[in-house]
Amino acid sequence: MKKALLFSSLVALSACVSENQADQDVTVIVGDIITMDATRPRASVMILKDGNISAVGDRTLMNDISSAKLIDLSGQTILPGFIDSHVHVRELGMDRIKANLVGVETAEDIVERLEAHFPNPKAGVWLIGQGWDEGEFATRGYPDRAALDAAFPNNPVALESLHGFGGFYNGKALEIAGIDSNTAEPKVGNILRREDGTPTGVMLTLAQDLVDQHIPKADQAKLELAIRAGLTEMSEAGVTSIHEAGMTPVDVAAFKALAARDELPIRVYGLLDGNDNTLMEAWFSNGLEDDPEDWLDIRGIKVFYDGSLGSRTALMAEPYSDKPDAARPTERISPEAMTSLANRAAKLGFQMAVHAIGDEGNNRTLNIYEEALGDDMTARWRIEHAQVVLPDYYDRVATRGVLSSVQSSHAVGDSGWAEDRVGPERIKNAYAWQTILGAGGRLMLNSDLPGEPWTPMETLYFAVTRKKLENAPAEGWYSNQALTVQEALEAMTITNAYGAFQEDALGSLEVGKRADFVVLDADPTKVAPTDIKDIRVRQTWVNGQPVYQAD
Missing domain, CATH: 3.10.310.70 (Diaminopimelate Epimerase; Chain A, domain 1)
Structure with missing residues (x-):
């Protein structure tokens, strides 16, 4: 079937619920299921038909099925497929x-x-x-x-x-x-x-x-190979959908060619390169693309606004605390140009997703959002990174429905020098995930790969422990901002689906949604937090079909 990379054999696949001839369109999955559905958080049976979930519940569901393929994953944990909402x-x-x-x-x-x-x-x-x-x-x-x-x-x-x-x-x-x-x-x-x-x-x-500009460019065939290789590697880590941040014209062509040939192994939500004026003129003229099957949707605009904290190029409201003379605050796009983008995006239904690292970068971005959106709280515009913010950031994003798209790997990766950059007071409003949630804001959690360790189990571990992979520091870096396992899983599944307008189809295991899920060898809600990074992906399913099985 579409997008299936069928592995050679599944012994359990041949087992049947009854002696009757199996209905090849129905598959029964048995296991420890974490649904991410607040009305039914746990289940033991999930029934798949035509790439979708037709039933979720306990083993009594099997009494109503005369014949079907049975896959018994007892002792293993099943979760909605992870959605990595900011990748390259x-x-x-x-x-x-x-x-x-x-x-x-x-x-x-x-x-x-x-x-x-x-x-x-x-x-x-x-x-x-x-x-x-x-x-x-x-x-x-x-x-x-x-x-x-x-x-x-x-x-x-x-x-x-x-x-x-x-x-x-x-x-x-x-x-x-x-x-x-x-x-x-x-x-x-x-x-x-x-x-x-x-x-x-x-x-x-x-x-x-x-x-x-002088480096020879890869041709489209090479780009397509690279994209497929990247998507396949991500599927092996349990990712079933990505948000590609900053699609260039050649990227768009490559993704669309792969989609046309049914060669995307997992789903893709595209965020266009908003710093490319020519590209944006073309898309504003033609409109967004919404694939009914969600294999390739393109409706977001990723804008690179300021720089990074590490290189002291992020926009800060006050001078850097260390080596202020070495700082080079950078606006990669003028406020006027970004305002124009935002106004047109609001009019035409595109989603803005702006890279903002410094507190002043985040402040200016919110100013532009508020002006462009007015009273509209349904646009689901995003701020990518939101690393250092001003104290009023939390109420502003909660009030406006702006999503904070953050990377747990950045917090631990930057922990060795971040406080040096901003000092002991401003660091309290840096990588402040619990403060965002506490104010009523929505948190999207992702990897920004390939820059840091990026697998979902690593992302989850960083979010819950605020520690590096070697479990340092022992108490976690500003652990008061760490997420619970449940909060982190929500931010990696259902909220990320919401951030792409896909929550009706993806992000949780519910009747009528697409059968995208991952099978783990342990339950992340039951192991010690420091052991989360050691959980292994056993299988990944997309659209009701296995795309990866561990050896």
Whole structure:
């Protein structure tokens, strides 16, 4: 059937409820079911027909079925499929062919990783890497390209940072881009320089474009392969639906081509690149796309507004607490342009989803939302990240129905330096998930992959413990803002479905909804919080069909 990547055999699949010939359209799932339906939170039997859920309840449901396929998953936990509501799945797929720089601490570490990944590069070929942490390097000092130049004199090198707010390039790449000591600073972004004025190789925010535009682009066939690889990898982690944040024109073409060929293994909700004026003009003219089957919906607009906290490029209402002179607050789009986008989106029914990290970035975004929406509380507009906010943020988003789309991995990933950036008072309004919920706001929880550990079990673990994977710090980082397991699961399922206008079809296991679910080897509500990250995905089902089964 559509989108099914059928595994070779399921012994239990052949068992029947009765001796009668099995109805091939009906499947009975038996297991420990967490429905995320407040009216029936737990169940033991779920009946599937034509890709949807036709019944949920206890074992007495089986008395009414004369014949069906029975899959007995007793002892395993079944949950609605996880919805990752902020991802860059094409990058996840593309990163599999890039050098992995996650965890490097020096320029020499970077060279070692590159030499291992590209042992004998042909002269002139671009060497691409990803994952050096711009926040950590901003604290200890950004790297210099000297080591890259010595190791790779004949190859241009382009290294994207962990969160995408910095690029690190060698001299050959700068030469190709025509960047030297005489190059003027771009309007948005920064070229970091040595004392003599020559570039260090580090480019912040939009300054990266000066070099990146010279990197050969992947063709559509390669993009489609990367997208499929990323989606398949996510399905193996228990994700059944994603929100792709910032679709470019080539991304749109690739996703639409895959959807037309029924080659999307999981569902996709598209957020267009709102910083691309040409793209938005075309979509405002043509209107949003709403697939009745929800395989590919495109109705959101992802806008990159400010920068990041780690690189000190996020917009703050007051100076940074550490090294304020090193801060480079960045508006990647003017308030006037974002206001125009918001007004047109409100008129045409598009959903705004704005990247806002700093407290002033969040404040300005809310100002624009309030002006564009007026009294409309049904638009379900989103703020992506909402990392540091002003004290009035909580009541404003609750009153306006604005969703806070947050990443639990960012809190623990930033914990080593975040308080240094904002100080002991402002940190109380940073990564403040419980405060958002306490004020009546809605919380969406996601990964922003591929920048941090991203699997749903990791995302859930970070949210509940506020600890890194090695269980540090022991008490959790500002653990008063940690979520309960139930709160986190809701934010990863039904609220994420709501954030894509899909709660009538996805996000919980209820009659009439699509049969998208995940099978786990343990119940996350019953294990110790520190053990959540060790729970394994046994199966993933989409549209009533298995798309992944563990070995």
